[in-house]
Amino acid sequence: MIFAGVLLSGCQEGDNRHDMLYAENWESLEKHQAAPEWFRNAKLGIYFHWGVYTVPAFGSEWYPRQMYLPGTRENAHHLEMYGPVENFNYHDFVPEFKAEHFDPKAWVQLFQKAGARFIGPVAEHHDGFSMWASRVTPWNSMNEGPHRDVAGELASEARQHGLKFITTFHHARNLQRYRGVNQEEELAKPNPYPNSHYPFLAGTGPASDDDKLKYLYGNIPEEQWLEEVWLGKLKEVVDNYQPDIMWFDSWLDQIPEIYRQRFCAYYLNQAAAWDKEVVLVRKQDDLPLSFTIDDFEKSRKSQMDTAVWMTDETISTGSWCYTEGLQIKPAAELIRVLIDIVSKNGVLLLNISPRADGIIPDDQQETLLGIGAWLERYGEAIYETRPWITYGEGPTVEPEGGFAEHQAFLKIRYTNQDIRYTTKGRNLYAMVLGAPADTVHLTALNKIRTTKNIEQIELMGSQEPVTWEWSDNGLKISIPPHPVDTAAIVYRIVFHEKQ
Numbered sequence: 001m002i003f004a005g006v007l008l009s010g011c012q013e014g015d016n017r018h019d020m021l022y023a024e025n026w027e028s029l030e031k032h033q034a035a036p037e038w039f040r041n042a043k044l045g046i047y048f049h050w051g052v053y054t055v056p057a058f059g060s061e062w063y064p065r066q067m068y069l070p071g072t073r074e075n076a077h078h079l080e081m082y083g084p085v086e087n088f089n090y091h092d093f094v095p096e097f098k099a100e101h102f103d104p105k106a107w108v109q110l111f112q113k114a115g116a117r118f119i120g121p122v123a124e125h126h127d128g129f130s131m132w133a134s135r136v137t138p139w140n141s142m143n144e145g146p147h148r149d150v151a152g153e154l155a156s157e158a159r160q161h162g163l164k165f166i167t168t169f170h171h172a173r174n175l176q177r178y179r180g181v182n183q184e185e186e187l188a189k190p191n192p193y194p195n196s197h198y199p200f201l202a203g204t205g206p207a208s209d210d211d212k213l214k215y216l217y218g219n220i221p222e223e224q225w226l227e228e229v230w231l232g233k234l235k236e237v238v239d240n241y242q243p244d245i246m247w248f249d250s251w252l253d254q255i256p257e258i259y260r261q262r263f264c265a266y267y268l269n270q271a272a273a274w275d276k277e278v279v280l281v282r283k284q285d286d287l288p289l290s291f292t293i294d295d296f297e298k299s300r301k302s303q304m305d306t307a308v309w310m311t312d313e314t315i316s317t318g319s320w321c322y323t324e325g326l327q328i329k330p331a332a333e334l335i336r337v338l339i340d341i342v343s344k345n346g347v348l349l350l351n352i353s354p355r356a357d358g359i360i361p362d363d364q365q366e367t368l369l370g371i372g373a374w375l376e377r378y379g380e381a382i383y384e385t386r387p388w389i390t391y392g393e394g395p396t397v398e399p400e401g402g403f404a405e406h407q408a409f410l411k412i413r414y415t416n417q418d419i420r421y422t423t424k425g426r427n428l429y430a431m432v433l434g435a436p437a438d439t440v441h442l443t444a445l446n447k448i449r450t451t452k453n454i455e456q457i458e459l460m461g462s463q464e465p466v467t468w469e470w471s472d473n474g475l476k477i478s479i480p481p482h483p484v485d486t487a488a489i490v491y492r493i494v495f496h497e498k499q
């Protein structure tokens with residue numbers, strides 16, 4: 001059974017390959033500017049883990065894998081709620097993913113109120129279900145489940161609101177790479193089937209030879225899957241939705257280099273034809289950083305970088321997708337994380353977790369609106385800014401090690417002794433991560449006190465006059481009798497260059 005209905009030749013019919021700006025090799029692709037100005041200015045995007053895996057609402061978005069592995073919480077839950085996996089497979093959840101309350105207009109309006117400059121879906125997670133109207137696979141949101149083109153509706157709404165559109169892809173892990181492997185020996189390993197999402201277990205959906213099921217579980221010969229499915233889906237999204245950002249999760253290293261090169265050339269050549277500046281985001285070392293953005297999952301840099309980078313962080317303390325009892329972070333915590341990221345030349349991609357019915361829970365909306373309210377007042381210190389000569393000062397230090405330290409990052413709590421800086425034009429913005437209890441000392445300003453004069457200092461959001469003086473400890477600034485904000489306060493320092 002063939003579902004593919006898109007061209008998979010490396011260029012669209014009618015294209016002249018000699019006219020292509022980018023060839024299918026890293027040297028040619030390096031001509032692409034990784035971070036266009038609009039991306040450097042955006043600072044905040046919102047995406048969402050939303051798909052069939054939200055139906056059981058248990059464990060995490062990895063439920064499709066874990067439900068098949070004996071000894072896991074998800075497997076025990078599945079046995080109790082749905083019976084043996086041989087009788088109730090992951091594909092049996094698909095009809096229950098109805099998204100009956102999905103309202104793309106309301107979603108995009110909420111994201112815009114939250115201060116996002118780009119938005120979009122997890123286009124496909126590891127589970128093989130495409131959140132767009134696909135001709136490559138029957139397992140898509142138009143054919144099954146919601147019977148709606150989720151990506152298409154969101155792309156249209158985003159652009160009507162002046163927002164850029166992102167699509168994220170995790171499907172490099174979907175290929176079944178363990179056909180023929182001894183099942184008992186593999187299950188005895190601490191991490192069985194590590195490079196495929198679905199365990200290859202006899203009698204279950206992931207091992208089925210059914211022509212339709214193979215497209216969900218990735219049980220397709222590798223060469224066919226690489227060309228028709230992995231590359232085919234990407235080209236389909238590029239052609240149909242013209243995303244401004246395409247973001248890749250880990251395991252892209254499982255895709256042969258030539259296919260990664262073919263995709264990058266295809267996307268960038270299409271973008272050139274659209275006359276659009278686009279962004280490619282990668283994790284690990286899966287694509288060269290010469291033309292892509294580096295992403296840090298649930299972690300961030302401890303120092304400022306000259307290259308723009310990204311963090312994908314979730315609104316919850318647990319799962320990326322909706323689960324029952326999901327704990328949501330307060331707005332103040334995420335505001336401080338955003339400030340820290342921006343001060344170090346980063347961009348925050350914030351994940352939220354809608355329910356299977358398409359409702360964004362009230363506690364998540366409250367946090368988003370809290371972030372947006374702060375940005376409405378103080379966004380001047382975030383958007384269109386650039387890093388200063390130092391990112392900041394204070395006692396809180398982020399660990400090294402990236403995602404390996406994500407539990408340590410989750411425990412970080414910034415204090416009113418932590419200060420972060422951004423700059424724009426003649427303005428320097430000093431952001432105190434909390435309401436200060438006493439006078440603010442900006443020690444870092446000692447670095448410039450002999451080269452610049454201060455023309456004015458204002459506390460944004462306050463009508464109170466600000467008094468300040470130089471001290472041995474840097475710049476000493478007064479605080480108002482009542483804090484203007486408990487999440488973070490912002491001093492606008494206007495410099496006048498010495499003549």
